[in-house]
Amino acid sequence: MSSENPDLAIAQAATLEPIETIAARAGIPAEALIPYGRTKAKVDLRALAASTPTRSGDGEHRLVLVTAMSPTPAGEGKSTTTVGLADAFTLRGRRTMVALREPALGPIMGIKGGATGGGYAQVVPMEDINLHFTGDFHAIQIANNTLAALVDNHIQQGNALGIDPRRLQIKRVVDVNDRALRHVVIGLGGPLQGVPREDGFDIVVASEIMAILCLARDIHDLQRRIAAMVVGFTYDREAVTVADLRVEGAITLLLKDAINPNLVQTLGGTPALVHGGPFANIAHGCNSLTATALAQSLSEVTVTEAGFGSDLGAEKFLDITARFGRLTPDAVVVVATVRALKMHGGVARTELDREDVEAALAGTANLHRHVENIRGFGLEPVIALNRFPNDTDAELEAVLAWAGERGFRAARSEVWARGGEGALDLADQVAAAFEDGGAFRHLYDPCDGIEASLTTIATRIYGADRVELEGRAPAQLRMLARHGWDRLPVCVAKTQYSFSDDPTLLGAPSGHVLHVRDLVPKIGAGFVVALTGDIMTMPGLPREPAALRMGVDAEGNAVGLF
Known part of the structure; x- marks a missing residue:
């Protein structure tokens, strides 16, 4: 096994079951399966609806949401924990499915890597999923860019609708971190080349069409939402x-075709639906509702995740996705790591491998707020302490003792090294949380207005004192009210590294101000995006991107992918 790429080596060494076997295990009939090779397939939702599912559909249908504390730049293993927990429930004899987002090529080629888990807790085929998979992102990209081309063509061909080129909402997208495309000028070269104007690109995962695909119930709802998209004024x-x-x-x-969920498997043989991929820092950060609903209909336990921490993906899952999909989570897992705790406790990133129990305990202030955030939705979370190789027993035991002293459910997770076996205790804790029940509630009522919703999120989730509308935001708020869009849910675009809009403000800051510089209506998706701080909807690549380490060997196998 390669010491440089153990995740890839583990995935490549695995013997995968035929996708038809995985489908049968999930209760998906053969006539609803659209194979993409031997180990992945799409599930034809229309064919499935017209068939008689293998499962009766009765019994319990538990939904587990996995979130995390504020992460370090390399991530804390949330997807790994999600996959390992699902495999643990499978080992416990529970009919289980996992629902995850598709990875975006931007972070894969950049710094963060893929989103298929790691070690012995992965969804596979890892290389396919992390690269082009079944082409969903390409379909979203071309659909978005076709729409942008049609808008510009309408303006070029006489502009019967009177579209103001200065007030266009639609941007072109590409699945690459490309800072050079953030601000561009198009239409140069004379009258035949279009109408010159300022423009810019977003990354695919930030596009409204990505959000629409993930929130649409079916093909008819997809078209209805696309029709409602505002392209400009x-x-x-x-x-x-x-x-x-x-x-x-x-x-x-x-x-x-892209609206149909993708079926793959975990290394433990658990059926997995991997579909949709909005980022949680600049979008709503949850896999498709079609995948989650399908998994729930076929399984006793569905394990899904929302991107980054409780302040981002989890809040958006609970206030946006769950609201639109009428979902009620039965348990929430908050992933924590000793290294993230130490960083929030004041340790530099370069020193995280050194034992420091005091710093780990100091960083629990961040974890504590994430736990309380979940409690604010009427849910009691379970802390998953995800072990990394350089964590010491003293650090792990200190954090578990801290949780026990405060009455928090917590369990050690060792799924990277042991797969589902490493999450059996965690699965038992989550199963116990099922029985405790809860009174799930959304954090805010959109009918109270955008400002009220933002203030509630900022004060109750981020620990801020107040919200300040800056730049375009005040004028945009007036525009939203004029069009009757000021009663929609809010999707806050914010750094993932801090509860504030300042990525350097770690731990559990309070008393700060949330600076909202713009409010962007996404009417097809059904929410308003609030851009805060310096967050970008087109990320950039780091000084040494991961792409420098990637390639193929003599047999055409992937090298350097993680």
């Missing part, structure tokens, strides 16, 4: 939608 500042352009059918056509 007229010179009279009236909204222009896709329906006004009469191209919602064409854009839906490009997504007719």
